Amino acid sequence: MSREFIYNRILTFLKLVKGMHLMTEGFFKVQDVLENYKRAVYEKDVEKFLSMYSPELHIYDCWGNWEIKGISAWKESVVEWFDGLNDDGVLLNVDFNDLVVEENSFLAFVHGAVTFAAYQEDSGKKLRQITNRFTYGLKKVNESWVIAHEHSSLPINIETGKGIFNLK
Helix, strand or coil, X not given: CCHHHHHHHHHHHHHHHHCCCCCCCCCCCXXXXXXXHXXXXXXXXXXXXXXXXXXXXXXXXXXXXXXXXXXXXXXXXXXXXXXXXXXXXXXEEEEEEEEEEEECCCEEEEEEEEEEEEEECCCCCEEEEEEEEEEEEEEEECCEEEEEEEEEECCECCCCCCECCCCC
């Protein structure tokens, strides 16, 4: 394990034990949210990841849960996801493709494709890659963008009823 990984795990633990409130950076541009998403997933940092979501979020997910409402339920899913990556010794790179961003002063709509590429933490060997579609509905709260609605999906093969990965 890397020194940075151990440091981040200890720091997160200490903040939770002491009941400290984790300060979140403001996301002044929609792109800031997307960059935070990529960093938080790679670092497997639950608090950083959750910092870009509204407490009242509503998610339609294609991974295990049909629907998630509220930050507490989302946190449970994210912790399970990141713990699974840790258990498997996997680093996950995220790449957004074909982005369309429409925004005004208070609301933004983002959609495109997101690719998750898994690498073995020790060797850097690429293990797998998947791509799915996503849509975010963002709102501005205290001058910072947050995700209020998220929808991820896969096209379905009509004959098998299974999701189709990596069409892109």
